Amino acid sequence: MANILSTEKRILAVKCLVDGMSIRATARIADISKNTVCKLVADLGAACSLYQSKVFVNLTCKRLQLDEIWSFVGAKEKNASADKKAAGWGDVWTWTAIDAETKLVPCFMVGERTADCARIFVDDLASRLANRVQITTDGLRAYVEAIDRAFAGDVDYAQLIKVYGVESIEGHRKYSPAKVLGVQLGEASGNPDRKHINTSYVERQNLTMRMGMRRFTRLTNAFSKKVANHAAAIALHFMYYNFARVHQTLRVSPAMAAGVADKLWDVADIVALLDKPE
Numbered sequence: 001m002a003n004i005l006s007t008e009k010r011i012l013a014v015k016c017l018v019d020g021m022s023i024r025a026t027a028r029i030a031d032i033s034k035n036t037v038c039k040l041v042a043d044l045g046a047a048c049s050l051y052q053s054k055v056f057v058n059l060t061c062k063r064l065q066l067d068e069i070w071s072f073v074g075a076k077e078k079n080a081s082a083d084k085k086a087a088g089w090g091d092v093w094t095w096t097a098i099d100a101e102t103k104l105v106p107c108f109m110v111g112e113r114t115a116d117c118a119r120i121f122v123d124d125l126a127s128r129l130a131n132r133v134q135i136t137t138d139g140l141r142a143y144v145e146a147i148d149r150a151f152a153g154d155v156d157y158a159q160l161i162k163v164y165g166v167e168s169i170e171g172h173r174k175y176s177p178a179k180v181l182g183v184q185l186g187e188a189s190g191n192p193d194r195k196h197i198n199t200s201y202v203e204r205q206n207l208t209m210r211m212g213m214r215r216f217t218r219l220t221n222a223f224s225k226k227v228a229n230h231a232a233a234i235a236l237h238f239m240y241y242n243f244a245r246v247h248q249t250l251r252v253s254p255a256m257a258a259g260v261a262d263k264l265w266d267v268a269d270i271v272a273l274l275d276k277p278e
Contacts (some may be wrong), residue, residue, distance in 0.1 A: 004036065005032065005036060005040065005262075006223060007271065009030055009032055010040060010044075010271045010274070011267050011268055011271050012029070012030045013026050013029075013030040013032065013037055013040055014040070014044065014236070014240075014267050014270060015267050016030065016040065017037075017233070017236065018212060018236065018240040018244075018267070019212070020211055020212050020213065020214055021214060022214040022215075022222045023037050023038060023041075023214075023222075024103075024111060025214075030064065035182050038229060040101055041229060041232050041233055041236060042157055042228065042229055042232045043237055043274060044232070044270070044271065044273065045229075045231065045232025045233060045234075045236045046232060046233040046235070047273040047274055047276070048229065048235040048236050048238070048239035048270065048273060049231075049232070049235035050056070051239070051273055052235070052238065052239060052242065054073040055260055056106045056107070056128050056260065057127075058102075058128075058129075058130040059099075059106055059126055059128050059129055059130060059258065059260075060130050060131055060259070061099040061101070061102040061104070061106065061129060061131075061133055061256075061258070062099075062100075062101060062131075062133060062134065063099070063101065063134045063135075063136075063196050064097050064098065064099060064125070064133050064134070064135045064136075064275050065097070065098050065100055065135075065136050065137070065198065065200075065201050066095070066096070066097045066122075066125075066135060066136070066137045066142070066143065066201035066202060067095075067096060067138060067199060067202040067203060067206065068093045068094065068095045068096070068113055069093065069094050069096065069206045069209060069210075069216075070091060070092075070093055070113075070207075071091075071092050071093075071094065071215070071216050071223070071224070071230070072089075072090060072091050072092055072223060072224075073088055073089055073090065073092050073223070073224045073225065073226065073227045073230050074087075074088070074089030074090070074223075074224075074225055074226075075089050075090065076090070076091065076199055077090040077091040078086070088169065088226065088227040089236075091112075091113075092110060092112075092224075092227060092230060093110070093111060093112060093113045093117070094109070094110050094209070094234055095108060095109045095110075095111065095117065095118070095121040096108045096202060096205060096206075096209075097121075097125050097202070098201050098202045098205050099254070099258060100196070100198070101199050101256050101257070102199065102257035102258040103247050103249075103250060103251070103254040103257065103261070104242060104254040104255060104257065104258040105205065105238050105241065105242060105254070106125070106258075107121065107124055107125040107128060108130055108234060108235075108238055109121045109124065110230060110231040110234060113140075114142065114144075115142040115145065115146070117142075118140070118142035118143055118145075118146040119142075119145070119146045119149060119150070121145075121146070121188075122143070122146040122147055122149075122150045122151045123149075125150070126150035126151055132154055132155060132156070133155060133156070134155075134156040134157070134158075134190075134192050134193060135147060135155055135156070135157045135158075135192075136158050136159070136160055136196070136197050136198055136199055137157075137158075137159055137160075137199070138159065138160060138161065138162070138199060139159050139160075139161035139162075141184075141259040143159070144159075144188055147188070147189065148189060151189075153189060153190070154190075155189055155190055156189065156190035156191055156193070157187075157188045157189040157190060157192060158185060158186060158187050158188060158192040158194075158197040159185075159186045159188055160183055160184075160185055160186075160197055160198065160199050161183065161184040161185075161186065162180050162183050162184075163180065163183065163184060164178040164179065164180060165178050165179045165180075166178065185197050208241065209234075210235065212237050212240075212241070212269070213234070213237050215230065215233060216217060236270075239270055239273075240267070240270065242254050242255045243255045243261055243264075243270070244262075244264065244265040244266055244267060244269070244270060245271075246264065252255070252264065253265070
């Protein structure tokens with residue numbers, strides 16, 4: 001790629017992508033081909049995933065919130081044929097964790113909404129922490145076994161379960177949950193501080209993902225066509241979010257707030273990862 005795409009073009013394309021533009025729009029703005037943009041996303045996404053996996057270790061997070069966000073590749077699960085499902089089409093879930101204090105996203109994973117994926121995700125998260133933490137999740141049962149296995153009881157864990165009302169949607173499509181009538185707090189392990197049993201930050205992070213990645217936008221044709229490209233785009237998004245975007249409340253990047261980075265990165269620093277295979 002280095003012989004085809006200049007550094008300036010790479011930087012321009014990445015700026016478009018991390019600001020929520022589609023592959024085709026990025027290709028038009030940067031005056032490069034769609035395939036070149038896709039290859040850039042795949043290559044740079046892999047580099048971003050490797051870098052974050054390497055530096056997010058011995059983290060001193062105190063309170064973490066976990067959640068999973070839905071999207072799809074190729075077609076929604078109900079519309080994908082058996083052959084397409086075998087090729088990776090269908091519903092895809094992105095598992096995320098966020099530090100309530102620094103807003104760092106130390107761990108993310110693309111997979112299914114299953115107990116196996118929950119275990120892999122939570123095991124990875126636990127391996128990155130240096131101390132005991134408090135964790136809050138939604139009511140997904142897979143979290144209970146996964147967290148118990150990964151932390152062996154050395155965690156303060158609670159679930160926040162929302163109680164929804166029943167609404168009639170006859171003749172209309174509905175893309176948002178029903179009205180929340182209340183919440184139930186459940187202490188699953190340890191001694192979690194009830195005033196910090198919260199999932200608001202991770203739910204807000206879901207919105208950041210939908211705003212920052214065009215492929216997460218509903219009711220468009222910008223959805224991912226390959227699961228590998230989907231995962232690469234997410235890795236690029238979180239690289240930008242963690243290292244190169246100033247958080248409006250913290251006034252620094254999440255990586256700086258967490259002590260992982262000593263400066264605010266720019267897009268050029270992210271692009272430079274392509275030339276550092278190590």
